[in-house]
Structure formats: C-alpha cells, structure tokens
Amino acid sequence: MAPEPPSKPGKARQFQAPKGTRDFYPADLLRRRYVERLWRDTSVRHGFEEIDGPTFESAELYAVKSGQGILSEMFGVYSGKDEAEVAAIRQGAGPPLGLRPEFTPTLARMYAARAAQLPRPTKWFWMQNCYRAERPQRGRLREFGQWNCDVIGGEDTLAGDAETISVAMMCLAEAGLPEHTCVAKVSDRRAIGGYLRERGVGEEAMGPVLQLLDAAEKLGPAFAERAGEAGVPPDVIALFSRPGGPPATAEGGFARHFDAAVAPLVDRALRGGVPAAGLQASPRIVRGLAYYTGMVFEIIAEGERAVAGGGRYDNLIELFGGPPTPAVGFGMGDVVLSLLLEDQRLMPDERQIMECLSRTPASYRPQAFVIANEKDESHSHVDPLVASLRRGQQNAAWLDRDARKPWDPDRYAVHPMHARRSYKSTRNIGKLLQDASAQRARFAVIVESAELATIKNLDTREEHKEVPLADVGHRLAAMG
Amino acid sequence: MAPEPPSKPGKARQFQAPKGTRDFYPADLLRRRYVERLWRDTSVRHGFEEIDGPTFESAELYAVKSGQGILSEMFGVYSGKDEAEVAAIRQGAGPPLGLRPEFTPTLARMYAARAAQLPRPTKWFWMQNCYRAERPQRGRLREFGQWNCDVIGGEDTLAGDAETISVAMMCLAEAGLPEHTCVAKVSDRRAIGGYLRERGVGEEAMGPVLQLLDAAEKLGPAFAERAGEAGVPPDVIALFSRPGGPPATAEGGFARHFDAAVAPLVDRALRGGVPAAGLQASPRIVRGLAYYTGMVFEIIAEGERAVAGGGRYDNLIELFGGPPTPAVGFGMGDVVLSLLLEDQRLMPDERQIMECLSRTPASYRPQAFVIANEKDESHSHVDPLVASLRRGQQNAAWLDRDARKPWDPDRYAVHPMHARRSYKSTRNIGKLLQDASAQRARFAVIVESAELATIKNLDTREEHKEVPLADVGHRLAAMG
Numbered sequence: 001m002a003p004e005p006p007s008k009p010g011k012a013r014q015f016q017a018p019k020g021t022r023d024f025y026p027a028d029l030l031r032r033r034y035v036e037r038l039w040r041d042t043s044v045r046h047g048f049e050e051i052d053g054p055t056f057e058s059a060e061l062y063a064v065k066s067g068q069g070i071l072s073e074m075f076g077v078y079s080g081k082d083e084a085e086v087a088a089i090r091q092g093a094g095p096p097l098g099l100r101p102e103f104t105p106t107l108a109r110m111y112a113a114r115a116a117q118l119p120r121p122t123k124w125f126w127m128q129n130c131y132r133a134e135r136p137q138r139g140r141l142r143e144f145g146q147w148n149c150d151v152i153g154g155e156d157t158l159a160g161d162a163e164t165i166s167v168a169m170m171c172l173a174e175a176g177l178p179e180h181t182c183v184a185k186v187s188d189r190r191a192i193g194g195y196l197r198e199r200g201v202g203e204e205a206m207g208p209v210l211q212l213l214d215a216a217e218k219l220g221p222a223f224a225e226r227a228g229e230a231g232v233p234p235d236v237i238a239l240f241s242r243p244g245g246p247p248a249t250a251e252g253g254f255a256r257h258f259d260a261a262v263a264p265l266v267d268r269a270l271r272g273g274v275p276a277a278g279l280q281a282s283p284r285i286v287r288g289l290a291y292y293t294g295m296v297f298e299i300i301a302e303g304e305r306a307v308a309g310g311g312r313y314d315n316l317i318e319l320f321g322g323p324p325t326p327a328v329g330f331g332m333g334d335v336v337l338s339l340l341l342e343d344q345r346l347m348p349d350e351r352q353i354m355e356c357l358s359r360t361p362a363s364y365r366p367q368a369f370v371i372a373n374e375k376d377e378s379h380s381h382v383d384p385l386v387a388s389l390r391r392g393q394q395n396a397a398w399l400d401r402d403a404r405k406p407w408d409p410d411r412y413a414v415h416p417m418h419a420r421r422s423y424k425s426t427r428n429i430g431k432l433l434q435d436a437s438a439q440r441a442r443f444a445v446i447v448e449s450a451e452l453a454t455i456k457n458l459d460t461r462e463e464h465k466e467v468p469l470a471d472v473g474h475r476l477a478a479m480g
Numbered sequence: 481m482a483p484e485p486p487s488k489p490g491k492a493r494q495f496q497a498p499k500g501t502r503d504f505y506p507a508d509l510l511r512r513r514y515v516e517r518l519w520r521d522t523s524v525r526h527g528f529e530e531i532d533g534p535t536f537e538s539a540e541l542y543a544v545k546s547g548q549g550i551l552s553e554m555f556g557v558y559s560g561k562d563e564a565e566v567a568a569i570r571q572g573a574g575p576p577l578g579l580r581p582e583f584t585p586t587l588a589r590m591y592a593a594r595a596a597q598l599p600r601p602t603k604w605f606w607m608q609n610c611y612r613a614e615r616p617q618r619g620r621l622r623e624f625g626q627w628n629c630d631v632i633g634g635e636d637t638l639a640g641d642a643e644t645i646s647v648a649m650m651c652l653a654e655a656g657l658p659e660h661t662c663v664a665k666v667s668d669r670r671a672i673g674g675y676l677r678e679r680g681v682g683e684e685a686m687g688p689v690l691q692l693l694d695a696a697e698k699l700g701p702a703f704a705e706r707a708g709e710a711g712v713p714p715d716v717i718a719l720f721s722r723p724g725g726p727p728a729t730a731e732g733g734f735a736r737h738f739d740a741a742v743a744p745l746v747d748r749a750l751r752g753g754v755p756a757a758g759l760q761a762s763p764r765i766v767r768g769l770a771y772y773t774g775m776v777f778e779i780i781a782e783g784e785r786a787v788a789g790g791g792r793y794d795n796l797i798e799l800f801g802g803p804p805t806p807a808v809g810f811g812m813g814d815v816v817l818s819l820l821l822e823d824q825r826l827m828p829d830e831r832q833i834m835e836c837l838s839r840t841p842a843s844y845r846p847q848a849f850v851i852a853n854e855k856d857e858s859h860s861h862v863d864p865l866v867a868s869l870r871r872g873q874q875n876a877a878w879l880d881r882d883a884r885k886p887w888d889p890d891r892y893a894v895h896p897m898h899a900r901r902s903y904k905s906t907r908n909i910g911k912l913l914q915d916a917s918a919q920r921a922r923f924a925v926i927v928e929s930a931e932l933a934t935i936k937n938l939d940t941r942e943e944h945k946e947v948p949l950a951d952v953g954h955r956l957a958a959m960g
Contacts, residue, residue, distance in 0.1 A: 014801040015541050015589045018577060021534035023590050026604070029530045050509045054501035054623055055535065055579075055609060056555070061495050075536070076560050077579065079613035081552050090570050095560065097498060099535075109495045110503050124506070129535060133559035143534055321494040351920060354844035361841070364834035440831060 020134075020142025030353040032145065034407075035334050035341075036127055039147040041362035042171040043125035045390050046163065047420040047439075048149050051124045053106035059098040064319060065105040065291060073132045075099040075142075099131035102331070103148050104316070111152050112322030121154030121423055123163075139305070139336050147171075150329030152317065154423050160328045161295045161312065162268040162383075168299055168308045168330050169274050170390060174416065175337075176346040176406030177301065179275045185282035186269075186297045188261035189311070192283060195257040196236070205230050207290055214286035216240055245284025258283055265295060271380075273387025287311055295328065301340050308332035348407045356407045368419040368476055369441035369458075371432040378447040381469060382421050385447060389473055392416035414473040433458075443479070445472055455479075500614075500622025510833040512625065514887075515814050515821075516607060519627040521842035522651040523605035525870050526643065527900040527919075528629050531604045533586035539578040544799060545585045545771060553612045555579040555622075579611035582811070583628050584796070591632050592802030601634030601903055603643075619785070619816050627651075630809030632797065634903050640808045641775045641792065642748040642863075648779055648788045648810050649754050650870060654896065655817075656826040656886030657781065659755045665762035666749075666777045668741035669791070672763060675737040676716070685710050687770055694766035696720055725764025738763055745775060751860075753867025771796055775808065781820050788812035828887045836887045848899040848956055849921035849938075851912040858927040861949060862901050865927060869953055872896035894953040913938075923959070925952055935959075 017023050024032055043050070056077045063071055076095025078085045085096050100106065103126050111122065127147045136142055149167050151160035165184050172182045192213065193206055201209055209230050216223045227237045239246045239254060246254055262281045269279055287296040287309060296311030310330025317325035341347040348356065370386050372378035393414040402408045422435045429446065436444045437458055446454040453472055455464040457479070467475050497503050504512055523530070536557045543551055556575025558565045565576050580586065583606050591602065607627045616622055629647050631640035645664050652662045672693065673686055681689055689710050696703045707717045719726045719734060726734055742761045749759055767776040767789060776791035790810025797805035821827040828836065850866050852858035873894040882888050902915045909926065916924045917938055926934040933952055935944040937959070947955050 013540075013544050013799065014592075015538060015544075016593075017534050017589075018537060021536075023534070023586075023593075024532040025590065025594070026529035026531060029532055032532070033530070049506035050513070051506060052504040052509055052512070054497050054503070055611070056501075056623075057498060058495060060493075064493050064495075072561050074560055075557050075577075077555050077557055078575070080554055080556050080575065081613045090572065092570065095558070097555075099557065106503075109497075110505065112494075113496075113503075114505070131535070133561045143536075319493065351845075354920065358841065358843045358845065361838065363838045365831075365838065440834070 018142070020136035022141065022143065027350050030350055030357070031338060031347060032334065033357055034348060034353045035145070035337055037357060037361070038171055038175050039125075039127050039332070041416075042167060042174055043127075043147075043149060044362040044364060045416055045418045046123075046149070046167040046170070047366065047418070048123045048125035048167070051107070051110065051126055052128060053103070053110060054100075055128075056097045056099050057106060057109075059095055061105045061109065062098050062101060065108065065316065071098070073134055074101050075131050075133050101132050102130055103128070103146065104150075104313070104329070105320075107148070107150060107152075107329075108316045108320040108322070108327075111325070111327075112317050112320040115153070115317065115322045115325065118153065121160060122152045123150070124152070125149045139339055141335055145334030147332045147334075148329055150327060152327040152329075153325050155425065156423060157294075157312070157326045157328070158264060158268050159272075159423070160326070161265050162272040162274070164310060164328050164330055165269050165279075165297055166272045166274050166387065168310075168332060169278055171332070172299065172301070172307070173391070174406065175341060176404065177340070177344065178403075180277045181303075181344075182299055182301045182307070183278055183280050184269075184274065184297050184299050185280050185285045186262055186265060186295065187281070187283050187285040188258065188265075188295050189286065189292050190294045191257040191261035192286065195254050196232070198253060198257075199233050199236050201230075201232060201236075210286050211288060211290075213240055213284075214288050216245070217284070240283075245282065254283070261294075268383075271383045271387075273384065273391060291316055297330070299332075302344070305336060305340060307336050307340060345404060346406060348405075352405075352407050355409075359409070362416070363418045365418070366420045366436075366439055366441040367417045368443050368445050368472075369436035369439060370419060370421045370445045370447065371429065371436065372427070372447045373429060374427050375449065377450050379427075381447045381450060385445065385453075385469060385472060386419045386421050389417045389419035389476070393473055414477045417473070417476065443476055445476075498622070500616035502621065502623065507830050510830055510837070511818060511827060512814065513837055514828060514833045515625070515817055517837060517841070518651055518655050519605075519607050519812070521896075522647060522654055523607075523627075523629060524842040524844060525896055525898045526603075526629070526647040526650070527846065527898070528603045528605040528647070531587070531590065531606055532608060533583070533590060534580075535608075536577045536579050537586060537589075539575050541585045541589060542578050542581060545588065545796065546581075546769065551578070553614055554581050555611050555613050581612050582610055583608070583626065584630075584793070584809070585800075587628070587630060587632075587809075588796045588800040588802070588807075591805070591807075592797050592800040595633075595797065595802045595805065598633065601640060602632045603630070604632070605629045619819055621815055625814030627812045627814075628809055630807060632807040632809075633805050635905065636903065637774075637792070637806045637808070638744060638748050639752075639903070640806070641745050642752040642754070644790060644808050644810055645749050645759075645777055646752045646754050646867065648790075648812060649758055651812070652779065652781070652787065653871070654886065655821060656884065657820070657824065658883075660757045661783075661824075662779055662781045662787070663758055663760050664749075664754065664777050664779050665760050665765045666742055666745060666775065667761070667763050667765040668738065668745075668775050669766065669772050670774045671737040671741035672766065675734050676712070678733060678737075679713050679716050681710075681712060690766050691768060691770075693720055694768050696725070697764070720763075725762065734763070741775075748863075751863045751867075753864065753871060767791055777810070779812075782824070785816060785820060787816050787820060825884060826886060828885075832885075832887050835889075839889070842896075843898045845898070846900045846916075846919055846921040847897040848923050848925050848952075849916035849919060850899060850901045850925045850927065851909065851916065852907070852927045853909060854907050855929065857930050859907075861927045861930060865925065865933075865949060865952060866899045866901050869897045869899035869956070873953060894957050897953070897956065923956055925956075 077097035130146045131143050212227050224237050285298050291313045292311040293314040294312035298306045298309040301307045308330050312328040314326045368389050370382050372382050392412045395413045398411050422432050444456040453467050557577035610626045611623050692707050704717050765778050771793045772791040773794045774792035778786045778789040781787045788810050792808040794806045848869050850862050852862050872892045875893045878891050902912050924936040932946050
C-alpha cells in the first residue's frame, strides 16, 4: 500500500505500533533497562567486552550463514532513493539489505576482518534488538532484545564451552531464579553425528536428519516416518523416539560417542561454577541451525521454557573470510526472560528498579585476575575461585528473609566481582602478571596451594600473603 | 540483486558493513557508551524519563508528520514473507514500513494514545539509532545515534522552552566544552511569520518562504531571487540577506515581533541556568522542518558546527489523534558530538571511560525537589536553585589543573544532582510536598526567602531549617 499524502493540519490520524513491536512507556522501559543491567553486569564480570554493528546488513550476509530459509523470516530493507535498488525489487529481486534476524553473521564478519589483531580468545558480548517477520505470539515478537556472549579463538575450547554456559546460568541466578529451576541441557552435535555416521546415515542426509532429531518431540509420530524415509535405522529411530530422548549413558554405541564428548564438558562446567543441579547431559538437544559443529545447549527454566540457547560454530569465521577459528556462543531474548521473571514475581517494581539502576554497576576494570603458581594442585583451583568471585557470597540472613527479592541491596555479603583468569598456557608468573596488568586488573590473585593465595595490588604493588582461598573474596571487597 | 545461495563450506566470502553504517569494536563501543552516559545522566538529572518505540513504523506515520519529502530519505522495510506486501511493491507501491528517520512521530503517536493518563507536563527522553538514506559524509551517516528530550503538555510553555535549551547546554558543559564555545542561537517561527504576514506574505507562501529563510546563507544570491518570486518585499529580502541575518533588535517592525517572542524566553533560560555567554537571539535560525510552530534553536559549537537543534511543535500531538497539546524538544546526534569531543581532546581514553562507566550513575530518584513558600520573592529563586543543583559545583583546584579532563572524579566539589521542581500552579506547600513524594523525591527543599531554605527528608521526615541557599547543594551532598 502506497503511503498517503500528508494529512491537512487538523485532520487527525490514528496510528498504532506495527504488529509484533512494542511501545516502551517509562515504566516499561525501566523493566527493559533492568534486564539489560543484569545482562551487562554479568557479561562485564565474566570479562566479556561489548561490541555492536549495523542494524541492517547485506541480505547475502544472512544467506551465507543460515541458508535461504532465513530470508523468508527477514525484513527486507532498501533505500527508496536508490533507483537501481527500487527497479531491481520491482523486477522480482530480493531485498538488497535485511534487518538483522540475529547478530552472529555480523560478529563473524567483524572478527574475520581483524582476526590477526584480536586477543585469543576474544570474548565479546552484544545486546540490541533483532527482527523476524514471524507471526507474533506469547514470548515471540517481531522486534525483540537479545543478549549474546561469544568466545572466539583460543586453544582451550573446552574452557570456552564451559564459560559460555556459566555466564548464561550466572545471569539467571543473579536475576533470582533458584538454581534448581534452571537447567542447562547440554549435548554435542559432533557426537550425535558420529554415531549416526557409524549407523550408516550418509553425509548428504546428515543435516536433514539432525533437524528431524531437533524437532522429534514436536513431530510426534511423524518423526519415525520421516526419519525412516531419510534412511535412519529403526533402532536409532526408537532410541530418539523415547520420551526425553536417548539416555545419556549406558546405551551401547550411542553412549560411547555421547559420553566421550559431553562428560569432559560437564566436568569443566562444574569446575567453572555451574551448579550440579543446573547441568544435564541431554541428547535430545540438537538445535535447529545448521551451523553448529560441536557442543550445543539450551537452558530450560521452570521445566518448560527455553530461555537461552547456543553452541559451538567452528566453521563460521572461515566462511566469512577469516582464518579457521573455533567459536562458541549463546543468545538470550528479553521477551522470554521478562515473562519468566514476571511469572516468578522476580521483576522488581518501578521504585526498586530506579534504585537498582542508580547503584554502581559492575566494574569495567577487572577487580581480580586469578593465576596459579607452578604447582599442578594450584592450577585446578583457578576456575573455581574465579567462579566464586564472580558469583559473590550471599548474605545468610537475606537468604532466609528475602530470597525472592534479588534486587535487595543487602543480598550480598560479598558482592559479585569482575574476575578474570589468564588463557595463556605459560606457567611463568612474571608473564601472567604482565597479562593481568595488560588487562588493567586492579588485583592479581596468585593461587599458591589448595588452601592459600597471595593478593597483589597491581596499582600499588602492595602484597598480602597467605590469604586462605575461602577468604579471597572478603579480602578483595575490604580492599575496595 | 538477488541474494546468492549459501556458499559451500570452505568457500570464504568477504563482506563489509553497509555504506554509512559503523562496526563498533570494544574501544569504539566504549566511546559510544561514554556519550550515552553523558546523555542519560543529564536527562535523568533534569527529571526526564526514558521511553522507546519500534525501530520501524508504518511509512504513512512519517509522511503525516514530515511530508512526502522525508520518504525519499527513508529506508523502506517490508516482510519478504508477506506476499501481498511484496506484490504491491513490485507493482510500484512505496514500502509499507520505514526505518525511523527520527523519533518524534513515534513520540507523538505514543503521547496521543495515552494523553489523558500522562503527567502535565510529560518529560521524555530517548536515545537510540535513526536511519537516513543520505549520501554519507563527515558528520553524517546512514545509521546514527540520537538523543531527544521533549516536554509535552503543561501550562507553562516558556518553562518547557527554557528547560529544553538548558538540558542540551548542560550536557555539553558536563562533556567539558567551556561555556563560551557553545552558543544556543534562539529564534521564534511565529514571530518571523507574524512579521512576514504583516509585510504581505500570504499564508500559502509562508511555508516555502520560511524554508527559504532557513537556507538563506546556503543559497547566497539565489535567495534574493527566489524570495522575490515568492512575493517577499525587497526590504525584507535585504533584511534577511544581511550577513548573520537580521539584527535581533532595533529594526522597526521586525524587532517588535522578534523581541516580543524571544526576550521573555531568553530571560527565562538565563534564570534556568543557561549562561549568558551561551545564549544568543538569532533570527537567522528558522529550522527546515515544516512542523515547528514557535521557538526554534540550534546549538553552535566552536563557531560553526550545529551540535543540536529543536523547537516547539504545538500542532503535532493533535495531528496524531491526541488533544491539542503544546510540545517542545530537541535532538542531538552522536556522530557530530563525538567528532567535536575528539577534535577538542575531550574524549577520554579507554581506561578513563572504563572508570567513568564503573562509577555510580545519576540517581533515578530525584535527590531534591525544590518548591517555594507563599512569598513571591521565594518563587523566583526556585529555577536558579534547581539549575545550580543540576550543574553541581566544580572543584576550584580542578579548574586550574585539569579543566580539559571532564571525566576526572575530582572535578566536582558538589556532584551534579537529580533536581526537580513542581509544575503545579498551586502555592499550597502541603500539596507541593505531596507532589514531591509522588515523584519519589528523597529531599524537599523549600525556599523560604531570598536567602534561606528548609530541607526536609521525605523518607524520614527529618527537617533542617535556615539553610543558606548557597549551601543547599553541599548540605544535600553531605546528607547522602
């Protein structure tokens, strides 16, 4: 429909927000800013740095990553001023530009353009709006906020996997969701693919079969039929038709593949601070997008809602012209998270949000940079200490009294901190301290044994020796 | 051009950000966040509340407000999934949706939809991106950040005009731009129109003639020719052809119109904290957009760059289906402001920005709500006191030492505060205190005379009497 000519003065027109978009009046915007504050503070404390890119990109950029399918859900963009663009569209071409349906293609483009100069790993977070021309429904809008964290490059990919799960889970804990109500269901696409390959599923069929597995619960009986057509052996179909999906362990060939991939990750994630009750190996998780190459996960809240999801995508940076680079990340949307917090009465009221937003945010300078001395036993304490500093220590009295008011300023005895560790493989303490200073850390924490640490003020060079590991948080907090 | 099918794995593609858009790597994003922090803190301290709306709106919405002209600079948006939309475009229709070239139409739509429930005045700020399909050049991009403050409704329109100028100027002062380098050039469209009408310019010609006046300097000799064709008398053409535009005073008929409109505003803005050196009546300012109905202004920095601009638009809310409502606002873009700060060496480096962003932001709860007792002499001290609390008091030692480092934590002896005043016409102190509590203020400051005030803690009801006006800021800061 062509826009009408402007109305004459005095002839009033009534307009509404386009379908699937939102007007944020001041009280609505405060809730949005509360969610963004949770996202930003959690990201910063985990050592992620914020980036952003254009709201629209070349439509080809999205096609390269996600295939033509994404284009049907994309909002096309074109300049009415550019006659060639307009003429091409009128002749049946697709739009030259698209509103971003997701940020990962932009991230991959940006990383590929500067891969050589960027740190390893590069840890980026992003929080802006995405756009999808889907039919709006509860929990799904056409314009929505999204938070991404990605770990790109670096040798220790297991650390990246674990940290990605950990930062998403820590955000939900900080939002006040009790640990047992959020479960990260973890799986591995390469393991499932390896098993299917062993059972005779060909490379050509692999993509479609993985998509069938992802949709198995939704498909119901149609799953068995379509999987059969795709050449999946009957016992494999039976395995994936079981309620809850195949058991993660003790199922012969499948378990061998699955455990080999997922067990080390679970172990690392637990060490990185994800609570045992919040972690579940779950072969039912496959994720729909074609580009995942390894670990995939979804966080299920209150037993049903997927509040976040992501995985490893080791081929994508190369596809955008960068060097071969491992990468892992997740996305969390503001619509589902806000509904969840409201349903759980965890969304503060206006005045409480105003007080939250007026408090000091997470420190952009790392407050603690944790390294180990040469001993092996020290090394294994780095991740747990980093995780505990990032988590903070809750006030025992608060837990009894106000556990459903996560915004209460008295929640923490030791406030969550911005803590980092080195990703360098060296055990040379001098080099590790240089890394800490280069990252602008205020304090280095050197784990000396299974019990003790040294705290070093990197601004003043002052040292505190023989600090019990359990007291490091308190001591750092006291030192400001 | 139709998007190509996705590349095979291994076939790398090189992509760039679309023309006129930006990639924000972490250091770039920090600078952007620094600018946004200046904008948000200044807005909050002036009692504006943040809102947001959709990134795209019905294309008609933009046409209603700004005329068809805006459509040629608009990025069209459509859903590739909606066959009717695609078919219409292919048959030559314009786009059904547009990326917002500005936020004011959305604001007018949102205000009109809830006019009856909103406070009078409603003070809203907004900061997000806008999109214009212009040719990119220095200081002008296709996607850019914008900050708007608007005062909508309320009886005292002069207060709205003055506050709009004041909040924009205070932001630039907070950014470290010395007062004499930024000048708000203030004019009034109604005054210029009244004069032209008196001189025989007809209603039909008024819009085009005002646009000619706005462009007079750019047009050069062509201005006289085109103004003559539009029926403007020769002496009026001569008046507006003078370098710098017509003199603001002592020019017979013109000055009578202009002074009557602008002098009271200048007086009120000075009382509202705009420094005399930063305010200039300037009939050359007309502003291009057709919808301005009264006061218009531009802030010129360093003698040349327009860093912000705005004005009064009293017909717009009605045009969008709301009640007749006076309104005034301005916009400031991130691209010009960032260039200005960089040129002036007022953009902090990465570490300094990290420290800025880690500090406590402006308090969302008003720290002070200033009211007057019944005496007339008290009443006239409200605006200057509010302005001085919002400005804070600079440290004398800092001024000597570090006046080009506005981010220095030692800049202020008394930090700028979130201060409000009542817009109610009542002088009943009980009702004014109710207003203060309804707005969640922490302290009420009651001006008792030209010298003294009472400070009342609205949370505890504690009172401090006979506080010298000059000490109110210090006392409030000390009471935390």
